[in-house]
Amino acid sequence: xxxxxLFQTHLVLGYVAWLLCFGAYxxxxxxxxxxxxxxxxxxxxxxxxxxxxxxxxxxxxxxxLPASFATFAAYGDLATGLLAMLALMTIxxxxxxxxxxxxxxxxxxxxxxxxxxxxxxAGLPAQAEELGAAYAIPIIYVPLLMITHVFALxxxxxxxxxxxxxxxxxxxxxxxxxxx
Numbered sequence: 001x002x003x004x005x006l007f008q009t010h011l012v013l014g015y016v017a018w019l020l021c022f023g024a025y026x027x028x029x030x031x032x033x034x035x036x037x038x039x040x041x042x043x044x045x046x047x048x049x050x051x052x053x054x055x056x057x058x059x060x061x062x063x064x065l066p067a068s069f070a071t072f073a074a075y076g077d078l079a080t081g082l083l084a085m086l087a088l089m090t091i092x093x094x095x096x097x098x099x100x101x102x103x104x105x106x107x108x109x110x111x112x113x114x115x116x117x118x119x120x121x122a123g124l125p126a127q128a129e130e131l132g133a134a135y136a137i138p139i140i141y142v143p144l145l146m147i148t149h150v151f152a153l154x155x156x157x158x159x160x161x162x163x164x165x166x167x168x169x170x171x172x173x174x175x176x177x178x179x180x
Contacts, residue, residue: 007128007139014143022147035155039101040091042152046084046108046145052077054134062130066122069115076111080104102156109149112142 001009030038054060055070055077083104090096119125119138128135 002126003128004126007125010139011143014139015147018143018147022144022151026148027151030151036091036097038155039152040088042148043084043087043101043104045148046104047081047088049077049081049084049108049145051141052081052137054137061132061134064127065130065132066118066124066127069118069122069124072118073111073115076107076115080108080111083107101152105149105152105156108145109153112146112149115142 030041033041053074055065055074061070083100087097087100087104090100115138124130131138
């Protein structure tokens, strides 16, 4: 099997494994929480994205890792991680917290999509060995990050039951029912 085929297989299976895990364990756990706690848990996970700086750390990645991928990925992850930390630090200031939640999720998702684009443009799948010790990041960590960004954005846009309706167990009214 070629390096490119192995990398692509690993990437797809990383998403499959995380989607199965997310559906079985993480999604029910997040759904059991109120919105603030769920977003706080997601932001906590993303606050570790500073780790993406390893893409520019000599000795961890190969000397020939495409800079067009590595630099953008490293600093995009750092920015997203810092935004997630700002969300966590502002949890007691609701408007600021929600602003950072929206920004870090949009910025983080855009970063991952652009990382995929840069990786393809630079031919990274065919030279995945240049990722060195950082190989696990796109295979194991990135799928979970993308899945949690998608879920966080879903939580942000879905209609919410009013607290009184939720307590009373009343169904949603037409004004707050999701459209199909």
